[in-house]
Amino acid sequence: MTQRIDPVKLKAAAEHLEWVLKQYPDSEDVRGLLHSLGPLLEEAKAGRVGEPVDSVKIPGAWNFSDGRYVPYKDPGVDSAYVAFVVEMEGGLSEQEKQLNARMDALRKTREGSSQP
Numbered sequence: 001m002t003q004r005i006d007p008v009k010l011k012a013a014a015e016h017l018e019w020v021l022k023q024y025p026d027s028e029d030v031r032g033l034l035h036s037l038g039p040l041l042e043e044a045k046a047g048r049v050g051e052p053v054d055s056v057k058i059p060g061a062w063n064f065s066d067g068r069y070v071p072y073k074d075p076g077v078d079s080a081y082v083a084f085v086v087e088m089e090g091g092l093s094e095q096e097k098q099l100n101a102r103m104d105a106l107r108k109t110r111e112g113s114s115q116p
Helices: 007-021 028-045 077-088 094-113
Strands: none
Touching (some): 007 077, 028 077
8 A cells, every 4th residue: 555645734744843943043953954844844835745755855864863853852853853754755554553553552551550
């Protein structure tokens, strides 16, 4: 099954990422990410992304592996970027959704067992 772009979700993710990035005007790293993503964010917000995009073609991916945006967590640059990339790729697959559900269930089980 081929992933498909949901323009409403993609627009929301693009708007959220743009907003998050604008919360750090004093950070050269974050400003650079906003600048490099600018054209793609505009395309996404305008509904002009019709086909899923491979994440390696989305600007900024290489900067996340070195932890560059870890300090920017309230609001979280990492989570906003990941949400945007997921939507650019066409959303989560059914397999990924099931894996997330299992991980959430495991977390809840652990949280419940660690309480007195």
